[in-house]
Amino acid sequence: MDEPIIVGIDVGTTKICTLVGRVEQEGILRILGVGIEPSQGMRKGVPVDVRAVTQAVSRSIEKAERTSGMEITSALVSLAGSQVSSVNSKGVVGVSGRTIDDDDVIRSMEAARAVAIPHNREIIHVIQRGFTVDGQPGIRMPLGMHGYRLEVETHIITVAASAVENLRNCVDDAGATPSQFVLNPLASAEVVLSETEREMGVVVCDVGGGTTDIAIYIEGDVYHTTVLGVGGDHITADIAHGLRLPISQAEEIKIQHGHAVEAEVGENEEFHVRPFGEEMPLQIHRRELALIIEARVEEIFSLVLQEIKRSGYDGLLPAGMVLTGGSSSIPGIRTVGSQVLGLPVRRAQPDNLVGMTDQLYSPAFSTSVGLLKWSMLMTEIGGESSQPKISSRGGGYDWEYIKSLIRRLFP
Numbered sequence: 001m002d003e004p005i006i007v008g009i010d011v012g013t014t015k016i017c018t019l020v021g022r023v024e025q026e027g028i029l030r031i032l033g034v035g036i037e038p039s040q041g042m043r044k045g046v047p048v049d050v051r052a053v054t055q056a057v058s059r060s061i062e063k064a065e066r067t068s069g070m071e072i073t074s075a076l077v078s079l080a081g082s083q084v085s086s087v088n089s090k091g092v093v094g095v096s097g098r099t100i101d102d103d104d105v106i107r108s109m110e111a112a113r114a115v116a117i118p119h120n121r122e123i124i125h126v127i128q129r130g131f132t133v134d135g136q137p138g139i140r141m142p143l144g145m146h147g148y149r150l151e152v153e154t155h156i157i158t159v160a161a162s163a164v165e166n167l168r169n170c171v172d173d174a175g176a177t178p179s180q181f182v183l184n185p186l187a188s189a190e191v192v193l194s195e196t197e198r199e200m201g202v203v204v205c206d207v208g209g210g211t212t213d214i215a216i217y218i219e220g221d222v223y224h225t226t227v228l229g230v231g232g233d234h235i236t237a238d239i240a241h242g243l244r245l246p247i248s249q250a251e252e253i254k255i256q257h258g259h260a261v262e263a264e265v266g267e268n269e270e271f272h273v274r275p276f277g278e279e280m281p282l283q284i285h286r287r288e289l290a291l292i293i294e295a296r297v298e299e300i301f302s303l304v305l306q307e308i309k310r311s312g313y314d315g316l317l318p319a320g321m322v323l324t325g326g327s328s329s330i331p332g333i334r335t336v337g338s339q340v341l342g343l344p345v346r347r348a349q350p351d352n353l354v355g356m357t358d359q360l361y362s363p364a365f366s367t368s369v370g371l372l373k374w375s376m377l378m379t380e381i382g383g384e385s386s387q388p389k390i391s392s393r394g395g396g397y398d399w400e401y402i403k404s405l406i407r408r409l410f411p
């Protein structure tokens, strides 16, 4: 069977999720294997204990191998961390009056990539944002067009080289070679955004355990990406601190009784917890818990708003915000987001999956599933891993083209 097998490893702060998938006819993604393990050694999206991360990744890979019956040797790996930055760059090449082919597109992307990047940073993505052929801008895909001069606008995302290297070593030592890194919010966007939203202008916001990942899409293209070092772990820590409970209990009551809008919780709603080592159970008003959560959620969205304003694209997001990530499960979080940002907010999670999908229908797995979707749409330029990738975004996918890309990626 020559249908390509794809593997993604989402190395999160809370959980590590390895997925094995197969791209079937019509671009349907079948999940063949799943390995979900609690994360260890990660803080705010980056490894802080390399050995612990390696062990956790290794367990996750083993589980995915067992469930899929396949051996995993390489994978796409998610990347977060606060040291992400991006620049826009243009590449120009001559075509000499014939039809533009794959190689011309690749050459133009290579030319765009030749911007000065400091030695301590590594290029993770070179994303095309549209082509110009002989002075005619706004061309989505120039393949097959006639021309003399091909220009490409790109968005180049770089990450601190040491952070990438640490993660690469962890995954390598766990038994899989990272074939490419994908920035968290770009992977999530592949799962939760519709083409219409991308065209209109939208911000995707993945609130996880240690990070909140943001990507802004306008006219179908990525315009801005950021990773903030705040997430659900901070909410849990606030609860532990505010109610004087151990972290594990704070996490439990957050998931069982949490709400992000104090005013929406009934005045008399109460629950009990028994702090470790205490005889008597502790009675807690759910409103008290909601007040703590609301304050931190408000703060997270204020940071998101600040970031959107800093990008300069506020006012260009009529499709509003699409919220995902494990922490987007907190009841009421949509209301707070909408109030703080002044935008419509919807929550989204993976859907339309085939195969071993039971656990994956949750917003916590948007990045994990997104890695597989990403690998369906990308291919390498040049032979080396983690080199720039070509994005074939556009209004509606050109499946013939994408298939040819996939063929190249999985010869």
Ligand SMILES: Nc1ncnc2c1ncn2[C@@H]1O[C@H](COP(=O)(O)OP(=O)(O)OP(=O)(O)O)[C@@H](O)[C@H]1O
Pocket: 011, 012, 013, 014, 015, 016, 039, 044, 045, 080, 184, 207, 208, 209, 210, 211, 212, 231, 232, 233, 236, 251, 254, 255, 258, 325, 326, 327, 328, 329, 330, 331, 363, 364, 365
């Ligand atoms: N039902 C729920 N209610 C509230 N919070 C939840 C719920 N389910 C999960 N969470 C929170 O979601 C967070 C984990 O989300 P997720 O799995 O997306 O993180 P991650 O991908 O491992 O981390 P990151 O992307 O930040 O590195 C945890 O803080 C957890 O407490």
Ligand SMILES: [Mg+2]
Pocket: 012, 013, 184, 208, 209, 325, 367
């Ligand atoms: Mg995540």
